[in-house]
Amino acid sequence: MHRFFAEPGNIGEKEIIITGADVNHIRNVLRMRADEEVLIADGRGAEYRCKLTDIGENEVRVQILWKLDGNAELTSAVTLFQGLPKSDKMDFIVQKCVELGVARIVPVSTKRAVVKLDAKKEQTRLKRWNTISESAAKQSGRGVIPEVSGVMTFGKALEEAKKLDVLLIPYERAENMAETRRVMGSIQPGQSVGIFIGPEGGFEESEVEEAVAAGAQAITLGKRILRTETAGLAVMAMLGYLLEE
Structure with missing residues (x-):
């Protein structure tokens, strides 16, 4: 139907x-x-x-x-703070994360982000990304169309993220999987969650330190290094498994 x-x-x-x-x-x-x-x-x-x-x-x-009566939404609102990737990778990230239940996506300009958008390009991309979000929401039976907001600086994104209950930042130097399991397993239904994903090349160490100082918890996604378009999906899948009713 x-x-x-x-x-x-x-x-x-x-x-x-x-x-x-x-x-x-x-x-x-x-x-x-x-x-x-x-x-x-x-x-x-x-x-x-x-x-x-x-x-x-x-x-x-x-x-x-x-x-x-049905509701296809996760019990926690999840915001993805995605470092701007190259090419059309953001199209893929938006589509798949919406399918997995993300509530909002915030493109973030980080130190290692190669992509720089002027005002005109940003508006064109935002229109495209929000169209993809609506299409993915329809396809996956969502009752909500997740918003893809305007591009933020890393500092502005951290300020926005401080409003949320739980902040996660996957980092290749984080090694304690047991701690990651504990952190993710402690998220309660109803808590708002923010996920920070770096662009190609990841975050600089200073950015991770800033995020941790702002309340983010560094987690590991395993022994393998994931691409930027894979990392957010992996976290969303984990949260879906933990939070799905």
């Missing part, structure tokens, strides 16, 4: 109005017809099973059949 998102303000007691790019997708790509059933999420966790009633050029109207 196809799945779409609708603005909360367009959701009534008995009817939902779909606007934006999904209208063209329903009308011209999928060529759907009245009476076909779809799933509609409001981007905040609520989801509805609906029946198409009117497919117009600028909006699609659906009748609410019933509100669903």
Whole structure:
């Protein structure tokens, strides 16, 4: 069954109005017809099973059949602070981390990050990344569309991260797997979690020291050195295993 998102303000007691790019997708790509059933999420966790009633050029109207009880979100909101990678690796990171349950992704400019985005390039990339996030949220049955925020400096990201309950920074020099198991196993449902992942080449030691001073806990992901596009996925998979109800 196809799945779409609708603005909360367009959701009534008995009817939902779909606007934006999904209208063209329903009308011209999928060529759907009245009476076909779809799933509609409001981007905040609520989801509805609906029946198409009117497919117009600028909006699609659906009748609410019933509100669903299921919730595909993790019990903790996880923010990924991702060092800006080269090429299109960020596209992959956004897609897969959204599938794994991340709540927010923050691109971070670090000392070893090769990529430098001016204002125009940043806005173009952000639009693309948020489109990928929405698509991945639909595909994976999420009730929320995770936001990919504007690029932050490492210092600004640390200030933002201090608002969270638990901060983790995978680091290749961290060696105590037992301690990593203890740290990750101690995360409780409902706690907010931040993950710092470096770009190609990782973090400089001074950045790790800054993060630890700000409350982050250095953890190991094993004896193998993971690529930047793999490390965040590994942590998200571990958290999903620990937090999934």
